[in-house]
Amino acid sequence: MARTVKLAPSIIAADWTRLAEQLRECESAGADYLHIDIMDGRFVPVITIGAPIVEAIRRLTDLTLDIHLMIVEPEKHLQAFIEAGGDIINVHAEAAIHLHRVVQDIRSHGRRAGVCLNPGTPINSVEEVLPDVDQVMVMAVNPGWSGQKFIPSAIGKVASLRRLIDEGRYQAEIEVDGGVKPENAAACVAAGSDVLLAASAVFNAEASIGANIRRLRSAVETNARLPS
Ligand code: DX5
Ligand code: ZN
Numbered sequence: 001m002a003r004t005v006k007l008a009p010s011i012i013a014a015d016w017t018r019l020a021e022q023l024r025e026c027e028s029a030g031a032d033y034l035h036i037d038i039m040d041g042r043f044v045p046v047i048t049i050g051a052p053i054v055e056a057i058r059r060l061t062d063l064t065l066d067i068h069l070m071i072v073e074p075e076k077h078l079q080a081f082i083e084a085g086g087d088i089i090n091v092h093a094e095a096a097i098h099l100h101r102v103v104q105d106i107r108s109h110g111r112r113a114g115v116c117l118n119p120g121t122p123i124n125s126v127e128e129v130l131p132d133v134d135q136v137m138v139m140a141v142n143p144g145w146s147g148q149k150f151i152p153s154a155i156g157k158v159a160s161l162r163r164l165i166d167e168g169r170y171q172a173e174i175e176v177d178g179g180v181k182p183e184n185a186a187a188c189v190a191a192g193s194d195v196l197l198a199a200s201a202v203f204n205a206e207a208s209i210g211a212n213i214r215r216l217r218s219a220v221e222t223n224a225r226l227p228s
Contacts, residue, residue, distance in 0.1 A: 005189050005220045006032035007213060008066050008175070010199035012048065013146045022209060023061045029213035033066040033088070035197050040071035043095050044144040051080040058085030068116065068177070070143045071095065075102050082109045090114030090137050093125045103132050114175070118142060119151050123161050133172050135195065136161060141178030146199040150179030155191045162192025182219035189220045196220065
């Protein structure tokens with residue numbers, strides 16, 4: 001039996017003037033999570049949005065909110081994003097000096113904890129917290145912008161992480177973020193990814209949100225990974 005892959009549209013590429021409508025399209029197309037990119041202009045060059053907008057989005061949808069904190073000192077802002085309604089709070093291993101404490105803190109509030117790895121960061125930097133996290137996000141681009149090219153070495157990284165998680169019998173899911181398209185989605189899943197995240201492959205002028213989500217899903221379902 002093949003693993004069911006979750007799809008997480010990232011609203012960074014959405015039409016913000018029609019956000020409510022676009023969220024409904026994501027829901028009807030069967031999106032599993034809604035990914036929200038929080039950028040602070042320090043950890044990454046760009047500034048996006050903060051907790052008040054997440055709180056507004058929370059009122060627009062029941063989708064699981066997957067909050068990607070691309071910010072320095074994430075420990076200072078956890079509470080705000082938890083109170084805003086985030087379901088999964090992801091922090092970068094490069095930004096959290098006390099990663100273990102941050103993960104415990106997120107979980108102590110009943111939220112799912114995720115850790116993210118930049119393309120240049122090895123998986124052993126999260127090895128010690130693997131038993132304590134709900135997901136690991138493998139970045140397939142250097143964070144900061146939507147629409148960048150997928151870095152192929154992410155596939156090998158996902159595969160190595162899959163082995164570590166399976167060998168340790170941990171529950172953490174693997175999410176791939178950046179440059180995910182129908183053309184590389186199957187390879188991500190074959191390597192062991194559980195959640196595929198996509199912004200420009202979902203929100204674009206070429207097709208509707210629904211058609212794009214269905215295209216991604218059929219790309220992974222026709223090439224679904226067999227259990228090991
Ligand atoms: C990268 C963000 C992503 C990204 C996805 O900094 O974390 O979520 O914008 O965009 P696409 O899918 O267009 O690469
Ligand atoms: Zn992201």
